[in-house]
Amino acid sequence: MSDEPTSVTESVRPPATAEIPTPQQRERATTIFERSVEDRRAATLPPAGVAEAELSELIPKRFLRARPAELPEVSEPEIVRHYNRISRRNFDLDTGPYPLGSCTMKHNPRLNERVAALPGHARLHPAQDPKRAQGALELMWLLERQLEEICGLPHVSLQPSAGSHGELAGLLLTRAFHAERGEQRSKVLIPDTAHGTNPATVTMAGFEVVKLATDERGGVEMDDLRSKVDPEVACLMITNPNTLGLFDPNIAEITGLVREAGGTLYYDGANLNAIMGHSRPGDMGFDIVHVNLHKSFSQPHGGGGPGAGPIAVSERIEPFLPVPRVVRAETGNGAGPRYDFDYEKPLSIGRLRGFAGNFGVFVRSYAYIASLGGPGIKDASETAVLNARYLLAKLSEGRAGKYLPAAFDEPAMHEFVLSGGPAKKQLGVRTLDIAKRLLDYGFHPPTVYFPLLVDEALMVEPTETETRESLDALAGAIDAILEEAEADPETLRRAPYTTPVRRLDEAAASRKPTVRQPSSS
Amino acid sequence: MSRYTSATDSDRARMLEAIGAASIDELFEQIPEELRLGRDLELPAGLSETEAFDHLSALAARNADADSELCFLGAGMYDHYSPAIVDAITQRSEFLTPYTPYQPEVSQGGLQAMFEFQTAISELTGLPVSNASLYEGPSSVASAAYLAIGATKGRKKLVVSRGVHPHARETLRAYAEGFCAEVVEVGLVDGITDSDELEAAVDEKTAAVFVQSPNFLGAIEDLEALAAPAKEHGALAVASVDPIPLSVLRPPGELGYDIALGEGQPLGGRLDFGGPSFGFFAAAEAHLRRMPGRIAGETRDVDGRRGFVLALQTREQHIRREKATHNICTAQALNALGGIVYLSWLGKRGFVELGELLVRRTAYARERLAAIDGVELLHEAPVVREFALRVDARIADVLDRLADQGIAAGYPLGREYPEHEDGLLVAITERRSRADIDRLADALESAMETVQRAGELQGASR
Incomplete structure (x- = not known):
């Protein structure tokens, strides 16, 4: 067997015409509601086993529905076939590379699904008495300690449900921190490379966004920062490495300046996968870090959730953490420690959601960290950076190097950003066109048009779970696509050709939105 | 230790060569020396898949889940059957x-x-x-x-x-x-x-x-x-x-x-x-x-x-x-x-049937439990699937007793409604049969007797 597997592109180029529709393209999208036929059903329910009183004898008629909700009437075989069929209209990570920048699309171990589904986890009621949920509380306690060590901060709350929720937690903590000192600060500093969630969260938390410029090396423009740090600054929110994949060499000075001015330091953990075991946000001077368990810690992305966004915090922030907290007490009689929820934290910002968080996500991420251990976690980051740098090196040559140069000539970490500016100018194709053509080649495209400061940006994050061969194939596909563009840019402009549907009119869907099936009644 | 990566030593060498770097560490050089961890993470060694499964299973086994006991807990999340x-x-x-x-x-x-x-x-x-x-x-x-x-x-x-x-x-x-x-x-x-x-x-x-x-x-x-x-x-x-x-x-x-x-x-x-x-x-x-x-x-x-x-x-x-x-x-x-x-599975009719079943079973349970000595309704408003009781005993003691018999009887209201220190919220789903409800009622009745008797004894000894 050859040690050089054939890449996708060496075999056959995908069609560049849609003249003969694929079977999926011929199939009109039909919703489960449109499959409904009167009197069909799937569910069978147990008999009530009690008196079959008229409902109106038990509930006043004015509270009762006049007509049933128009749910579909379908049999089980149809439901299974319907959802299996539509599922095939998705591209997924288990099928091919998904180098979506800032999203860390790493493999989702099936062991984690298996242990999350154990009845002791999946069937545990959240209102169970903590005395009878000791395994769950211990798991949460252990995961908190793991995240503390990885982030280099002494306390963790697992409660936030996603990165954005962790950000909100962080700014509410910041607000409470300043209020406790009798201060009301209004501004939050954010680099212009930040994810959109950062500024959106700032507004939701009642602060004002102050943007920081990016210098020619892709880091924070230090003079701009110095001119904006003042006693009105409540917090600095930053991603490091940033969304350009660049580790800011001035990070210690940055956090120092803000700390000196009395602000808190917030680390957006979206890019934590670059540095695990090598560097820790706590050691960089940060107070609050959110960790996307669905990025660095392998929770499946689910087509857009669920995830979880635990926060790790410094001592000065700890008193304000959300409740309930998980606490451990030694019993001292040889029976082992006892775990409990603590609700009595007088300075706490309170709750940010129901119960204690996305426990099912905690189980998966705990299983992931326990499986890898310290060395494995470090290896994950090392391989993620190795893969990104290898792909970047590949893409710095040939056509990609010419038409899609790196946006910043600095060593990237786990992701990098290319600019499609030259491709647009010289070939007349936009980043969007390249992305759509990649779909025909069997790859999910990188993140496009972000960060905003890069012209025609492509943000590429291969993650550690891609093989060298798949990275070669991706680089080969991009080269082949640019070759097609050289020959005829129309090939790209009209792509994709082979996907279940072709380019969709997104503007129409927003101008006159149809967001539900028309009611049949 | 499980790894979910593929890079072999030979892959690494070839990839580093393509990058033009001498070592993996070189890829982290932009991190200033003083910000590098410089030691191993203090985490336990990694586990093989079988060890990890056993470890997680052992943790799960220490939870009393809704399969291992009779669960009348609700308060926003309910033990419905998921097809x-x-x-x-x-x-x-x-x-x-x-x-x-x-x-x-x-x-x-x-x-x-x-x-x-x-x-x-x-x-x-x-x-x-x-x-x-x-x-x-x-x-x-x-x-x-x-x-x-x-x-x-x-x-x-x-x-x-x-x-x-x-x-x-x-x-x-x-x-x-x-x-x-x-x-x-x-x-x-x-x-x-x-x-x-x-x-x-x-x-x-x-x-x-x-x-x-x-x-x-x-x-x-x-x-x-x-x-x-x-x-x-x-x-x-x-x-x-x-x-x-x-x-x-x-x-x-x-x-x-x-x-x-x-x-x-x-x-x-x-x-x-x-x-x-x-x-x-x-x-x-x-x-x-x-x-x-x-x-x-x-x-x-x-x-x-x-x-x-x-x-x-x-x-x-x-x-x-x-x-x-x-x-x-x-x-x-x-x-x-x-x-x-789930909603497609229930369908237009099944959804209504489920609702009706819950209303009827809940009415039965409510009447049955409120008939117990020392237990009364906290309110008489119409309900669908959950109701509140007032229990004339220390709720925690009653719940402990029932838990010992494998019954999670309900959600105590005291923490969030101090005015209902004696309140208990009981939820019914299609998974709790009439026989299950009867079992809860019998167990609650005997728990009430025991707890009240213990209370009287305590009172008398004072």
Whole structure:
């Protein structure tokens, strides 16, 4: 067997015409509601086993529905076939590379699904008495300690449900921190490379966004920062490495300046996968870090959730953490420690959601960290950076190097950003066109048009779970696509050709939105 | 130790050569020396897959789950039967492993499922537009407050009934700090919202009024009447609802509500010790452009084929940044998919049958338990699937006794309703048969006798 597997592109180029529709393209999208036929059903329910009183004898008629909700009437075989069929209209990570920048699309171990589904986890009621949920509380306690060590901060709350929720937690903590000192600060500093969630969260938390410029090396423009740090600054929110994949060499000075001015330091953990075991946000001077368990810690992305966004915090922030907290007490009689929820934290910002968080996500991420251990976690980051740098090196040559140069000539970490500016100018194709053509080649495209400061940006994050061969194939596909563009840019402009549907009119869907099936009644 | 990477030593060498680096460490050189950890992470050694499975299984075994005991716990999450097809479909790689449908041409499955989900939620709530899910129930209440503040041009007063889930009220209060808004609570009388107090609390500064039905104590509220003060003062009326009772109850959309939202776990979701589940959020058409979260919309491709995309993205953080209608990015697409599969499984008739079954079984359980000496109804308002009792004994002792017999009898109200220190919330699902209810009743009766006797003895010895 050859040690050089054939890449996708060496075999056959995908069609560049849609003249003969694929079977999926011929199939009109039909919703489960449109499959409904009167009197069909799937569910069978147990008999009530009690008196079959008229409902109106038990509930006043004015509270009762006049007509049933128009749910579909379908049999089980149809439901299974319907959802299996539509599922095939998705591209997924288990099928091919998904180098979506800032999203860390790493493999989702099936062991984690298996242990999350154990009845002791999946069937545990959240209102169970903590005395009878000791395994769950211990798991949460252990995961908190793991995240503390990885982030280099002494306390963790697992409660936030996603990165954005962790950000909100962080700014509410910041607000409470300043209020406790009798201060009301209004501004939050954010680099212009930040994810959109950062500024959106700032507004939701009642602060004002102050943007920081990016210098020619892709880091924070230090003079701009110095001119904006003042006693009105409540917090600095930053991603490091940033969304350009660049580790800011001035990070210690940055956090120092803000700390000196009395602000808190917030680390957006979206890019934590670059540095695990090598560097820790706590050691960089940060107070609050959110960790996307669905990025660095392998929770499946689910087509857009669920995830979880635990926060790790410094001592000065700890008193304000959300409740309930998980606490451990030694019993001292040889029976082992006892775990409990603590609700009595007088300075706490309170709750940010129901119960204690996305426990099912905690189980998966705990299983992931326990499986890898310290060395494995470090290896994950090392391989993620190795893969990104290898792909970047590949893409710095040939056509990609010419038409899609790196946006910043600095060593990237786990992701990098290319600019499609030259491709647009010289070939007349936009980043969007390249992305759509990649779909025909069997790859999910990188993140496009972000960060905003890069012209025609492509943000590429291969993650550690891609093989060298798949990275070669991706680089080969991009080269082949640019070759097609050289020959005829129309090939790209009209792509994709082979996907279940072709380019969709997104503007129409927003101008006159149809967001539900028309009611049949 | 498990690894989910593929790079061999020879791969690494070749890749480093292509990069032009001498070592892996060189790839981390931009991290200033003083910020490098310089030691190994203090984490336990990694585990093989079999060891990891055993370790996680041992932790799981120390939890009393709803399969290992008789569970009458509710309080927002319920032990409904989740049909096998929910897991079978949500565990498919095609649904489990992609991300947000940023490339709609290869995300039609997920987008169509969102569109179907939105349709179902719209049907349940009687409101024309729904989003594709939020994190979960209680935080959805706070998200509605943010919408209401925007929609009422910056009014900053939020009036909330104490019948709304305590976690939702606490979440609302935490978020309100960021909104710089004031939260005013309205009390309950005989188990339902005090309508006079509500009317007095709502004024021209009120952005939204929040009620829940059935409320936290299980009581069906007169939603129509409770919407009136909000209407009168130009505030938004927001109803928090449990989706299962909507099978038999009039939907908020028919009762004057601008927004209906709630916790989606009852729709075939796992208990999962509280999450992940999903929040649902439906609204009147007028609020579509202020809605939080993803929304799928129907459109056409260049050849005229029907397709689905993320609609109205200009509301969202990745486009609008600090002017976004909400900061949410990742929501709960997979859980919402489970929800639409579950609702399709129940279907139009099964959904109603389930609701009717719950009403009847719950009526039986309520009567049976309230007949026990020392136990009485905390309120007599009509209920669907959950009811509150007053127990004339120390609740914790009673619950411990029942737990020893493998029964999780209910949710003690004392922490969140100090006025109901003796209150117990009992939930019924289709999985709790008449025989199960009888078993609970018998066990509660004997526990009451024992606890009361112990109390008398203690009293006598004083």
